[in-house]
Amino acid sequence: MREPTIMKIDYKINHPVSADQFIELLNASTLGQRRPVDDYDCIAGMLANSNLIVSAWHGSQLVGIARSVTDFHYACYLSDLAVSAEHQRSGIGRQLQAVTQQQLGPKCKLILIAAPAANTYYEKLGYSHNPRCWVMDQPCGLEDG
Structure with missing residues (x-):
């Protein structure tokens, strides 16, 4: 029998x-x-305006990323957690989150917006659901005078 x-x-x-590597991974x-x-x-x-990026590499290939914006003390918004389909279910997503958390202060909350299909994934990892998220797709214009 062959070893895995x-x-x-x-x-x-x-x-x-690079933006090209990120686009390739997202796709x-x-x-x-x-x-x-x-x-x-x-x-x-x-990419340029994220202040915490944890990436997973198989050789020179980007296979996973956790891209965040954070103050490192109170809140960390995990904007993107992506693992290539070929590498999913191998623990890379969990490890990306763990390494992200290791960079944060002990009281810092990890916050994310999950795709509907991923809700059960995050629940299994110990995240709690919070229904108080609000999203504005386009900024409001300021009225004159």
């Missing part, structure tokens, strides 16, 4: 990720359906 192949995955903190995961993968400038801006 164990993949060596390297986890890196704030390691450079290889289910998250590409809900992100502006056709807007290169937006994707590049998402």
